[in-house]
Structure formats: structure tokens, C-alpha cells
Amino acid sequence: MPVRTLRLLPSLVLLSALCACSAEVAPGEDDGIEQEQALTDAQQAAESAATPPADGIADAPPPAPTCDASQVQGLVGQSNDEAKAEQARVDAGASHVRVLEPGQMVTMEFDGERLNIEVDDGGRIIALRCG
Structure with missing residues (x-):
């Protein structure tokens, strides 16, 4: 083997190892995905809570007390x-x-x-x- 090829061999091994690792999600990125999902879920829950029920019961005011x-x-x-x-x-x-x-x-x-x-x-x- 020529000397030049032997010098490039460690660089190629390192490069192939880095390429294999880049396909995985890094631990910090995984937390970001979970946080985005939690935020989306919270926004959907807030929107559904703000929507009045279809039967209209929430629109009725509470009864006034009769005692004076x-x-x-x-x-x-x-x-x-x-x-x-x-x-x-x-x-x-x-x-x-x-x-x-x-x-x-x-x-x-x-x-x-x-x-x-x-x-x-x-x-x-x-x-x-x-x-």
C-alpha cells in the first residue's frame, strides 16, 4: 500500500464514523421535539377549553340568590x-x-x-x- 493511502485511512475511518452517528437524533434535539409536542398539546387543550359547549349550558348565568x-x-x-x-x-x-x-x-x-x-x-x- 502506498504511504499516501495509509495517511488517508484514519481520516476515512473517522469520517465514516461521524456519518453513521449523524443519522441519529442527538439527546438535546430529542428534548426539543418533546417540548414542541407538549406545547402543541397544551395549545389544543386551551382552545378546546375556550370553546363553549354545544348544548349552551355554560351561557346561562347562575341563579340569583333569593334571600335579601x-x-x-x-x-x-x-x-x-x-x-x-x-x-x-x-x-x-x-x-x-x-x-x-x-x-x-x-x-x-x-x-x-x-x-x-x-x-x-x-x-x-x-x-x-x-x-
């Missing part, structure tokens, strides 16, 4: 009894009433159709509110 405690604020300071609590419920337009005594444990969920009557230790009304 401003109609019964004149009862503050008066003694409470069942008849007065029922009359306050009717006057406020509430569907039900709850009397809250001092130290009583109560749930904190909001119910726009409920009238809450807060009383002190002596049974006097100290506050009326809906919820």
Missing part, C-alpha cells in the same frame, strides 16, 4: 322566637332559616337562599344575614 337580609334588619335588638324567625324568613325571601347561637359550631358553606339569624346569650337578635 336588608328587608329584616329592623329585627336587630329584638328577642328571637320561632314565629319571629319564620316571619323573618318570609320577609327576606329566604327558603330556610338558621339561628346561630354563641359558641355554636356552624358549617361555612354559602347558601344564597338561607337566612342566618345570630343571637346573643339572652336570645336577642344581634345580626341577620343571608348565606
